[in-house]
Amino acid sequence: MSASTPRPAHGAGSSWDTPEAVERIIGAYATADVVAIRQAQIDLLGPIAGAAILDIGSGPGIYARDLALRGARVTALDSAPAMRAAALVEARTAGVAIDVADGEANALPFPDGAFDAATLVQVIEYVPDAVGALREIARVLRPGGALLVCDTDWATASWGIGDAALAERIKQAWCATKPHYDAGRRIPEWLIAAGYHVAAWEPLVLANADAVGDTFHGHTWKTYRRLLERLGTVPTDELDRFDRLCAETTAAGSFTFTVTRHGWLARTPGGTS
Numbered sequence: 001m002s003a004s005t006p007r008p009a010h011g012a013g014s015s016w017d018t019p020e021a022v023e024r025i026i027g028a029y030a031t032a033d034v035v036a037i038r039q040a041q042i043d044l045l046g047p048i049a050g051a052a053i054l055d056i057g058s059g060p061g062i063y064a065r066d067l068a069l070r071g072a073r074v075t076a077l078d079s080a081p082a083m084r085a086a087a088l089v090e091a092r093t094a095g096v097a098i099d100v101a102d103g104e105a106n107a108l109p110f111p112d113g114a115f116d117a118a119t120l121v122q123v124i125e126y127v128p129d130a131v132g133a134l135r136e137i138a139r140v141l142r143p144g145g146a147l148l149v150c151d152t153d154w155a156t157a158s159w160g161i162g163d164a165a166l167a168e169r170i171k172q173a174w175c176a177t178k179p180h181y182d183a184g185r186r187i188p189e190w191l192i193a194a195g196y197h198v199a200a201w202e203p204l205v206l207a208n209a210d211a212v213g214d215t216f217h218g219h220t221w222k223t224y225r226r227l228l229e230r231l232g233t234v235p236t237d238e239l240d241r242f243d244r245l246c247a248e249t250t251a252a253g254s255f256t257f258t259v260t261r262h263g264w265l266a267r268t269p270g271g272t273s
């Protein structure tokens with residue numbers, strides 16, 4: 001791909017289709033803060049042993065792996081080849097078998113009613129036609145099938161770094177990189193528009209007291225800084241100051257980062273749960 005060719009938003013050749021993106025997600029999702037949120041979100045599905053579950057936008061297969069470890073028959077779908085390859089490795093390393101599929105959230109390559117349940121985690125914030133994707137997922141679920149949708153409300157991101165105005169500018173620029181920065185709070189609205197019955201809500205705060213170490217923030221900020229640099233939406237001297245304040249407040253023990261992650265369980269009409 002030449003320097004002038006814009007990257008696709010997802011799929012082959014996108015920023016998701018790189019070893020760096022795979023490594024970043026695996027790193028961030030192995031941190032204690034994110035592990036606790038993942039297990040609480042999966043709990044919303046209840047017992048899943050033997051259920052056929054489609055994990056859409058599976059990334060490197062962390063949710064797919066954990067669903068399979070709970071006994072589900074999992075198909076991990078992602079549009080990025082690097083993510084699908086990583087999902088197979090993740091499952092094999094954990095000693096579970098999963099199927100992997102190429103596909104797009106708005107056009108799933110499966111017949112009607114093929115799955116008992118589906119998961120869509122940290123994906124809908126990137127999907128311009130969110131309601132269309134939820135309708136397409138409903139199509140491949142059996143009547144009464146379950147859908148777990150989880151995403152972040154990036155407008156709730158806040159940094160305790162001793163400079164609230166700078167933290168606010170970083171948040172605004174971060175939100176502007178997303179098709180739906182407010183996906184977390186909009187999930188129930190989109191689910192209802194797509195014809196689901198909303199069944200349960202699990203809002204959780206992702207909280208880090210360390211900006212630079214083995215935390216969600218430590219793994220994720222580096223990537224966002226590069227993105228903001230490329231977009232030119234925050235001057236370099238402000239990004240440098242933000243980095244410096246993050247490091248200084250972490251060393252002083254006063255750094256905080258919080259953001260709300262929403263998990264919603266919904267069901268397609270009809271059938272039995």
Ligand SMILES: C[S@@+](CC[C@H](N)C(=O)[O-])C[C@H]1O[C@@H](n2cnc3c(N)ncnc32)[C@H](O)[C@@H]1O
Pocket residue numbers: 010011016017025029056057058059060061062063077078079080083103104105106120121122123126127
């Ligand atoms: C932030 S990652 C989330 C990975 C995983 N669900 C998790 O939470 O661990 C987003 C993933 O969604 C995939 N993706 C983005 N848009 C997609 C779409 N329209 N259809 C299928 N996959 C998509 C990307 O390739 C990427 O792997």
